[in-house]
Amino acid sequence: PAAAAPKGSKLDFEAIAPVDYTQDSFVVPEGFSWHPVISWGAKLWSDAPDFDWNAQSGEAQARQFGYNNDYTEIQEIPNSSGKRALMFVNHEYTNENIMFPDSTDAKTLAEVTLAAHGLTVVELKRDSRTAPYAPVVDSEYNRRFLSDTEYDFTGPAVGSDLLKTSQFPKGRHTEGTFGNCSGGLTPWGTLLSGEENFNGYFRTAGTSAEDKRYGLGENDLARGWQEIDPRFDATTEGLENSVNHFGWIVEVDPWDPSSTPRKHTSLGRFKHEGANVIVAENGKVVAYSGDDERFDYLYKFVSEGYYEEGNKKHNMTLLESGDLYVAKFSGNSPASEIDGTGDLPSDGAFDGSGEWLPLVVAGESKVEGMSVEEVLVHTRLAADKVGPTKMDRCEDVEPSLSSRRVYVACTNNSNRGTDGKAGPDEANPRTENRDGHVVEIDEKGDQTSTTFAWNLLLVCGDPETDQGTYFGGYPAEKVSPISCPDNLAFDSVGNLWISTDGAPDGIGYNDGLFRVTLEGDERGRVEQFASMPAQAETCGPIVRDKDRTAFVSVQHPGEDGTFDEPTSMFPEYDGGTGPKPTVVQILPTTSTSPFTDVKPGQ
Numbered sequence: 001p002a003a004a005a006p007k008g009s010k011l012d013f014e015a016i017a018p019v020d021y022t023q024d025s026f027v028v029p030e031g032f033s034w035h036p037v038i039s040w041g042a043k044l045w046s047d048a049p050d051f052d053w054n055a056q057s058g059e060a061q062a063r064q065f066g067y068n069n070d071y072t073e074i075q076e077i078p079n080s081s082g083k084r085a086l087m088f089v090n091h092e093y094t095n096e097n098i099m100f101p102d103s104t105d106a107k108t109l110a111e112v113t114l115a116a117h118g119l120t121v122v123e124l125k126r127d128s129r130t131a132p133y134a135p136v137v138d139s140e141y142n143r144r145f146l147s148d149t150e151y152d153f154t155g156p157a158v159g160s161d162l163l164k165t166s167q168f169p170k171g172r173h174t175e176g177t178f179g180n181c182s183g184g185l186t187p188w189g190t191l192l193s194g195e196e197n198f199n200g201y202f203r204t205a206g207t208s209a210e211d212k213r214y215g216l217g218e219n220d221l222a223r224g225w226q227e228i229d230p231r232f233d234a235t236t237e238g239l240e241n242s243v244n245h246f247g248w249i250v251e252v253d254p255w256d257p258s259s260t261p262r263k264h265t266s267l268g269r270f271k272h273e274g275a276n277v278i279v280a281e282n283g284k285v286v287a288y289s290g291d292d293e294r295f296d297y298l299y300k301f302v303s304e305g306y307y308e309e310g311n312k313k314h315n316m317t318l319l320e321s322g323d324l325y326v327a328k329f330s331g332n333s334p335a336s337e338i339d340g341t342g343d344l345p346s347d348g349a350f351d352g353s354g355e356w357l358p359l360v361v362a363g364e365s366k367v368e369g370m371s372v373e374e375v376l377v378h379t380r381l382a383a384d385k386v387g388p389t390k391m392d393r394c395e396d397v398e399p400s401l402s403s404r405r406v407y408v409a410c411t412n413n414s415n416r417g418t419d420g421k422a423g424p425d426e427a428n429p430r431t432e433n434r435d436g437h438v439v440e441i442d443e444k445g446d447q448t449s450t451t452f453a454w455n456l457l458l459v460c461g462d463p464e465t466d467q468g469t470y471f472g473g474y475p476a477e478k479v480s481p482i483s484c485p486d487n488l489a490f491d492s493v494g495n496l497w498i499s500t501d502g503a504p505d506g507i508g509y510n511d512g513l514f515r516v517t518l519e520g521d522e523r524g525r526v527e528q529f530a531s532m533p534a535q536a537e538t539c540g541p542i543v544r545d546k547d548r549t550a551f552v553s554v555q556h557p558g559e560d561g562t563f564d565e566p567t568s569m570f571p572e573y574d575g576g577t578g579p580k581p582t583v584v585q586i587l588p589t590t591s592t593s594p595f596t597d598v599k600p601g602q
């Protein structure tokens, strides 16, 4: 039997052993099984064709579940006894090398990959709280957000010249969302989704300071989308500002299938990993968001308006107007003691104080020489001018609704301390940081504060092979090895859950899902709950510990393979035909599951 779970959580399990990266299996603890909820190509409407590797079309894909599921959230439909739910999933990108037979023509590849991006809302059903979920084909809630789905801009940059193109001359709206990575559920039931690596979808001249800072340039446009929609070649006259329509936080109302999703300019434009909201002590809402690029920054938005319990219409305006800040971390140990190895300084902690540096406050730009519109559209260049801390790739940034502390997953940064690059500092203490770390921020009773305290909860890695690890003071020999923290979640009692992306290249194990105890004597104890198939990243995750169940989105399984020589057969395995990104539910084996016979790796 598993040891008691921390903080009385009902989700008790015995941590699994890490799984070597050469293994292609989905592994869960003893007493649990796993169940594919929905995979790439599953039809959302009965008029769509069944998925067929050899007969894909853009038209079919537009009515089927998209590729590379990343951020995933499930909300129960009220008054359904827990039997019905809405799932929101974004589709970050496509792996053409394993999706299509060689004979696929360029037009089909462009149309399918375009429609495989975007977002999905799909209704789920289950027989009881302990049963696995299945998608509801033809639900009135089902929706795909495609490249021609309209999005309204909100906030100070609406109508700005920087958002005007010949396709969208008013600069007030756009179409489509691409490169969506993580996200967050708002207290009012909408979803936020971060537009992350949008630069890869566009070709630009690449000569301006803005292009360079956002990684935009002479892309070869491998997916051929410019043949369908000319704006992807943003060197075309009149379409140059098309790139400024991406890099935002998107807000979607899954409860209203006819609603127009919005892109909030108040939260700034960068490679948003995602955003997570908490209601501050004074009733304002605060959104935290990381810019996932080596040496980029951590941001905080504070709304102008106040949260009103139960007033969704009002609350949906809160992200339209407010203040934007960027984080500066100061360590409290002498710089000479931060030697780049991960060894703790003499005070026994990587810790210190921090400051939220203003970019926009009360509708005014706080950045010399830049207007509010410029700060919000070219946020990276604005932040560069105020001296924030260059971080090791902030991925998910999520406040705990129990403790109100904020957790920042810094996934890795192989360039830290290399030639000409920033060296280690107390908040990013390792040179060539391969395994990443997790920062804990304490806003000290006022989430809107412009100062904070911080410490590193985890300095990740495999303690058996790396001395420079730290697990909140917990004995390193008793934890599951963990590398490249990416997405974060909390269970109902405030334990932190971390999903990883990149562990095979770091510690040589497949990526996974881990629980971290935050309070008491076992603070820093890391326990692995699930291990992913070959070359897959762990996304989602969603933990429903009261039901002893959890969900992960398995992204890019078998990405190093080819169509003819797949390196993963997840999730179908026996009788399967190739790897498919899939949302997976993990639940006790005793649950009534029609899928318990499909349990490879166990």
Ligand code: FEO
Binding pocket: 092, 180, 181, 182, 196, 273, 292, 395
């Ligand atoms: Fe798409 Fe930052 O991971």
Ligand code: CA
Binding pocket: 331, 332, 333, 345, 347, 348, 349, 350, 351, 352, 426
């Ligand atoms: Ca210190």
Ligand code: CA
Binding pocket: 181, 182, 273, 395, 396, 486, 487, 501
């Ligand atoms: Ca991510």
Ligand code: CA
Binding pocket: 486, 501, 537
């Ligand atoms: Ca990632």
